[in-house]
Amino acid sequence: MTGDPIRRALDDVWYCVGESRSVRPGGMRSVSLGEEAVVVGREESGALFALRDRCPHRGMALSAGRIVDGNLVCPFHGWQFRPDGACAAIPALARRDDANFASVRLARFAVAEKSGLIWVHTSANPAHASPEAAPPIPEVEFDYCGQLVEILEVEASFDLVALSFVDPAHVAYVHDSWWWRPSKTMKEKVKHFAPSPFGFTMTSHTAKTASLAYRLLGSIPEVEIEFRLPGVRLERITAGEKRLANYTFAAPLANGRTALINAMYWNIPALNLLKPVARPLMRQFLGQDRDVLQIAQRGLDRKPAMVLMGESDVQSQWYFSLKREFLRAREAAAPFVNPLEPRELRWRS
Ligand code: FES
Ligand SMILES: [Fe+2]
The missing domain is CATH 3.90.380.10 (Naphthalene 1,2-dioxygenase Alpha Subunit; Chain A, domain 1)
Incomplete structure (x- = not known):
């Protein structure tokens, strides 16, 4: 066996990133997936989201920020992101400033929860996360106590x-x-x-x-x-x-x-x-x-x-x-x- 691509961890598959209870409603956590840093957060509704943990402005880790009114707030200059990755606000912009932030977006990853564990899919292509395309996320097949x-x-x-x-x-x-x-x-x-x-x-x-x-x-x-x-x-x-x-x-x-x-x-x-x-x-x-x-x-x-x-x-x-x-x-x-x-x-x- 030599050092070819076969020796790297596959991307484009699901990986377990920890226990469900490690991300409370309104909370978030940074996880690494290979060299990728991902922020996994939970909305108050309980829904999980997974976004690239890197603010497009100056690279800050968003996981170091807070969730306010359902948006992720960067701790550096306060840029706000919705759980779908879209930029929602840039507080420093003056009223007359017409900088268009609609195109600013964080990469979003598929995230799922099964049998008390959180799984993140490493591909940005959602089609690759389906059970036909990627090894399915393991589940427990009985009622466990x-x-x-x-x-x-x-x-x-x-x-x-x-x-x-x-x-x-x-x-x-x-x-x-x-x-x-x-x-x-x-x-x-x-x-x-x-x-x-x-x-x-x-x-x-x-x-x-x-x-x-x-x-x-x-x-x-x-x-x-x-x-x-x-x-x-x-x-x-x-x-x-x-x-x-x-x-x-x-x-x-x-x-x-x-x-x-x-x-x-x-x-x-x-x-x-x-x-x-x-x-x-x-x-x-x-x-x-x-x-x-x-x-x-x-x-x-x-x-x-x-x-x-x-x-x-x-x-x-x-x-x-x-x-x-x-x-x-x-x-x-x-x-x-x-x-x-x-x-x-x-x-x-
Ligand atoms: S680095 Fe995130 S708002 Fe500036
Ligand atoms: Fe062993």
């Missing part, structure tokens, strides 16, 4: 973080906590994969290793893991009526950093009591990924090549195939055609 979200910043590239979602070989070495992997022996695993929209799914199997986390469900669960572009891992766990969803997302930040977002949802009221215990465990688990990814990134900074070997790295190959196809489809203004075939993979972990 509890939710736990953790967000970490990782000093590593988007690819390196996304690859960790489809990398079975790191688990035995990085996530060897007693509560996740009680057995230290490596066993051969056989898993079945099938293409799914903008990605692939490890089809439902019965979990064999009864880790403590799984045993909390009371019976042996069925597990299905879906990966989809740009960096979305959806683990769905079902045990009878009990459901647990563990969703993990990568989102590009400025200066080659990446957000690692983990959102867990369940419909089991008893699990709500375990939240104070579960949160530090989730933090520890994600921190294990962050620590190893940051060190590996320093190695890749010196030489960006990766040698992908054997069936445990096939999903990593698939990641790059999917990404390449996405770039091709955009370039050709053609539909995305999933390049993958159903396949069985074996590895030891």
